[in-house]
Amino acid sequence: MNKDYSILLYYCYAPIEDPETFREEHHLLCLELNLLGRIIVSAEGLNGTVSGLVADCEKYMAAVKADPRFAGIDFKADYADKHAFAKLHVRHKREIVHSSLLHLKPYEKTGKHMEPSEFKLIKDSDDVVLVDVRSDYEHSVGHFKGALRFNIENFRDFPEKVEELKQFKDKKIVTYCTGGVKCEKASAFLLEQGFENVYQLHGGIIKYGLEEGGEDFEGKCYVFDNRVAVDVNKVNPTVVSECHVCGTKSDRMVNCANPECNIHVPICENCGWELEGACSDTCKTHPEKRVYNGTGYYQKELNGYNPLKGFSRRKEKDVSR
Incomplete structure (x- = not known):
């Protein structure tokens, strides 16, 4: 099967002074590259997952990284034989992931990033506690062996569960999620609550699977596109x-x-x-x-879906060419 399409997962916490203007410009970029997916723009940064032809996704990644604010963005790329989305949505919201922790700024202070190779070496250590910060429906289908998982419907409920972690304050806390974006806020919140040895799996479950084969990730990883759940573990896969x-x-x-x-x-x-x-x-x-x-x-009904609806700057830019 030919896999002519890329599926990108990414985020970057970085200040955006005029997020609404940026949203329109970014929407135009995605339209020009024929990308589909969901992107959230906020004053605190950018968070998205999109699909498109491999060449178009390469152009998109280059364009995003050309912006100094996002030069260090970490794209996780998978491949497929078709689009993973039916629509393109680029939205302006208060946060790039709803956390109820708007006061935290991960670009100023967050848990230490732990690369997948290091995570693989220490994940089973006695002084390490793996903490899954995802929702219950996500970790029910897949999670790391031995990880602490919370019964929460949404990430915004995570702060209420921190009391359960206080017994591990003398250990190394390593948070993980799908791609890393939730861990930035979760680990920053733990630091704010007095935890000292706080880390996060850089790039999340997806990057660990891509770079280290996904060893000891039990089950599948829930994703927010029409694939729903994907295989991560190529070493010792299980169904949980x-x-x-x-x-x-x-x-x-x-x-x-x-x-x-x-x-x-x-x-x-x-x-x-x-x-x-x-x-x-x-x-x-x-x-x-x-x-x-x-x-x-x-698949949600498109109902005459028009990606240009409400996109006022498109016409202005076309006229000026």
């Missing part, structure tokens, strides 16, 4: 999640076919077909249930 219906081992992440439920859980192939993509008999009989095609992934 269980079918929501029957309890057998399964890492098939499925959105319930009932749009009013839409719960995102592992459902094995047999149960998927038996319940027609629903998570229960109740959802199977719901009048609005979507047609199940065996994947459990439902």
